[in-house]
Amino acid sequence: MATTDTQAVHRPARHPLLLAGALAGPVFCLSATVQMLTREGFDLTRHPISQLSTGDLGWIQIATFVLAGMGGLALAAGIRRTVTEGVGRRALPVLVAIFGAGMVAAGVLVMDPENGFPAGTPDEPVAEMSWHSVAHSAAAAVAFTALAVAAIVLAVRCARRRAVPAAVGNGAAALVLLLPMSPEHMSIQVAVNGLVAFTWTTVLAVSLRRSA
Template structure:
């Protein structure tokens, strides 16, 4: 049976299963961070100064990072569905969950189509970038760009929503995340920049999920 609660506050349309969706979204980010960190420590030749985290999807243990991207993306999609069910009227009601969902879908796609082996990783790979990107690396890169651009849109929409609700802290933090996501790449520090951007992004999605859970519980 489905229970529906409508309110004029920030949370509405509470249904059975929504809590589980939000919990999945809350765990998605920490799961990605912990899994990637453990793989970084375990994989020979991986250097964050030279390699993006997505390169962990290459090699004989690459399936671990493929699974990490896929499960994390599905968790973010679950968060998006939970937000779609719970966000009430107001600015960003549909924009935030919609573009959060695109972010999650982009992570799944990026995981299923890994990048090329290059810059000496996995161990035994020639140093330097590949002469020409493979088709699956092009799909990976395109999916990643679309994913984080979509998240920037979701963050910007949440900034506006929070500002209109006079939630100053949420507006400021979401605004900062938006700026970070839109920063141009620094070629000399690409791996580190992508890792920091990912960490901040997943901190934001986790905070969003926890905030929705707390508001839902309070009603």
């Protein structure tokens, strides 16, 4: 999926930054998975992962968003320090930084409880979204869009280096992230987008560490 090339990396890698970027995805996915399996009333077919930020235990998912976002910001700094030439050397760190900042914002700006979660919430959609719920959705949309554009930039970069499998993988990741949301399957699609996004950041971080 996300990968780069050894010819693009000339400065010594900032390993702590890239390590933080590599760990962001596994931390997010592990935390979200444990919560989905253990929190009463949560149903991924009805509730997006972001709803885990609501209720008495919502602080866990809020912290998960913030930590993952900080990992994305660390990855952006690592990219800026290691990818010093070629297509996307300026755009990539900016786009990944937007993704990281969007994840932090999505954690701070909490969704509204609805559709029976957390337990005790009326089993119906919220009548009117709060400002912070609207802002949460906007932050997540901007974050995923920025990462999709980063994947496209990296696909072009890999194609110019004739790294065809990497170019195809990055293009596929961008395509998934840019697919329109389906109202019937939105919560599943959001989970898939999160998995693709954090797999992409992890693979990129690991690839840069190895190249350096």
